[in-house]
Amino acid sequence: MLKEGVKGPEVYLGLYDGDYFSAYNGTTITREPEYFYIGGEGKGDHVQHTFIYAGHEIKETCEAPFEWEPHPKYGSPCAFEWPPKGVKLTFFFEVPKEAREPFKGVSVKLIYEMYDGIPAMKKRVEIINEGPHTITVGKIAPEVIHAKTELKSQIHVETTYTCGTESTIPINTELP
DSSP: OBOTTOOOOSEEEEEESSOGGGTBOSSSBOSOOEEEEESSOOOGGGGGGEEEEEEEEEESSOOOSSOOOOOTTTSOGGGGSSSOSEEEEEEEEEOOTTSOGGGTTEEEEEEEEEETTOSOEEEEEEEEEOSSSOOEEEEEEOOOOOBOGGGGGGOOOOOOOOSOTTSBOOTTOOOO
16 A cells, blocks of 8 residues: 555656766765656755656557567467557656756656556666766666555565666665
């Protein structure tokens, strides 16, 4: 059961204003990234760090995540259509006008794909920098589940996102 009235972000994003070596001295990260919120409501001090909804797009087809051809003898009869049928929903977000100059020109796409007949969803985050400054993604929490604390032991999450604990925000960690 989700927390009632919570309108928190869908994604937390930590960005550095500069290249990788501006925040890394060869052995350790020397400073924290600037945190941004995608989705949810930006209030108070968070306004300059909350990306603004700029629209969405719905397509009646999903992307093929890889090239694949079903085997005529061993393949499932329902798998002969590739990519699988489904719906693709893309949300577009723009950096707020109050953001610092190095982050101007940054936008984010949140892409969801839901497949017909499969109880699964694919989520992807695309970060686009069309500004003149170099930015580096320092940390990302691509899925934020706003659940009641007492239900924590009943939630199971699996992922293939394995970049190490230095570049991700671990599960059960307080977010900025």
